[in-house]
Amino acid sequence: MGELRFERLYGTGLGQRLDDIARLRMTVFREWPYLYEGDHEYERRFLQIYVDSQRSFALSVLDGDAVVGVTTAMPLADEEPEIRQPFVDAGLDVGRVFYFAESVLLPAYRGKGLYRQFFREREAHAGSFGAYDHVAFCAVQRPDDHPMKPAGHQPLDPVWRHFGYEPRPELVAYFPWPDIGEREETEKPLQFWLKALG
Secondary structure, eight states: OOOEEEEEEEGGGGGGGHHHHHHHHHHHTTSTTTOBOOOHHHHHHHHHHHHHOTTOEEEEEEETTEEEEEEEEEEGGGSOHHHHHHHHHTTOOGGGEEEEEEEEEOGGGTTSSHHHHHHHHHHHHHHTTSOOSEEEEEEEOOOTTOTTOOTTOOOSHHHHHHTTOEEEEEEEEEEEEOBTTOSSOEEEEEEEEEEEOO
């Protein structure tokens, strides 16, 4: 592992990293609890929304020339309808929320403070516009007795609370994807966590 460096991209600039983001999503999201059976072409199409958002942001972590981690963010109003809908249903102003999408980091680079930097830089980007009241992300919900849950798994809930985020049980999105080894997509619940800006 060499000296890590960071790359910040905005709006259309994210286009140069779509393949790296897709690769990292497919690698990291195969782990519990996402268990995501990825498809690169689907990922490319899915991630185009970041390029199309004028206020999107990505922070990449590079070890040499290799991208080993990335985190992204964009206004919730620019996100997919499935992500926006729980806020609409709850009567919240979608235009006042900045959405934090993925934070994906290869295992060898975890535990080095990068996750904290991911949150810090996304929050700073969202706050720079002076137009948003809250930042939010969502996390997939799996039953405790799921057969693929690793022994001794520790959820990240205490970490997210430490960063100032609170779960919102009334805000749940449903997204379909195939689990590892499956061909058919099934809907998964993703619960939102929110933090007030400022």
